[in-house]
Amino acid sequence: MTSHLHRLGDQQVAALLGQYSAAVGAKRRRTLLFVLALAVCAALAAWGGEVDLRKFVEGLPRFWSYLYDILPKLRLGHFSTDFAEWFWNWDGWLRLLAETLLVAYVGTFLGASIGFVLCFFASANLITNVLVRSFVRRLLEFCRTVPEIVFALLFVYALGLGPIPGVLAIAIHTAGALGKQFAEVTENIDMKPVDGVRATGSSWVEQIRFAVVPQVLSNFVSYTLLRFEINVRGASVMGFVGAGGIGKELLGSIRQFYYSDVSAILLMIIATVIVIDLLTERLRHRLLGIEGHR
16 A cells, blocks of 8 residues: 655745744743733732731741740650650540531531532523522522631621531531532533433423432532541631630630640641541542542
8 A cells, every 4th residue: 555645845844834933932922921910910919918028037937936846845765654744635635526527527418418409500501590590609609708717706606605606607618619519510411311301201300310410429429528528627726716626625725825735636636637538538539430540
């Protein structure tokens, strides 16, 4: 089999090279303009926010000094005694940490349930009524825009101290965040199963149940597990405003300069978050079918 190759003339080659060089040059100019615009915006934001690099550099040693101060003095010859003194209230902190986990769990469960219901009303491929869809999307935006700590403050004022304000604050913020993520997943589904179920005369709820949920459930659970990790961190500081959990104990230790207590509580929180991250990561991988491909 013989192939015939057509050789371009020198003028055609030069013209093509000129067009290529012009396209590459235009792309480089656009990239340079974008980087310059980004740098200008960053400079303006730093100026508007009164960012002072000199103060940052001068204060950085104090940051490391504080970290050094909160570290316990563990002596090799008296390690067990020093360690026991460091974690002298480990059982009390563990109970508060368990309360923090429960606040995060219940808040995540409630928020994910609300987000699950609302996401279908915010999906353009399932709801054709623009007013309904816009209302639900604005509601979700409000829920995730207001910081959790602000919701916690409001609920503490209304309901008093305790874990319930923390649960409600996390639930509202989680509903807004997961509702948006769930809606985006729903808008990317294959509509052929939905059309097939609709052709049988099924109701809108039945279409969601039998054609939409099977397609999105694994992603929904994966996002919920990821949100639970985030909420554990958020629930750790809810106690700063009296919304339950270990945050109140941490804030009290910071205010009273109990340095060793601060480091012990922080270490327990960090260890708990790491364990939760590892467990939820494995669960997400199993749900998405990528176990063993890491």
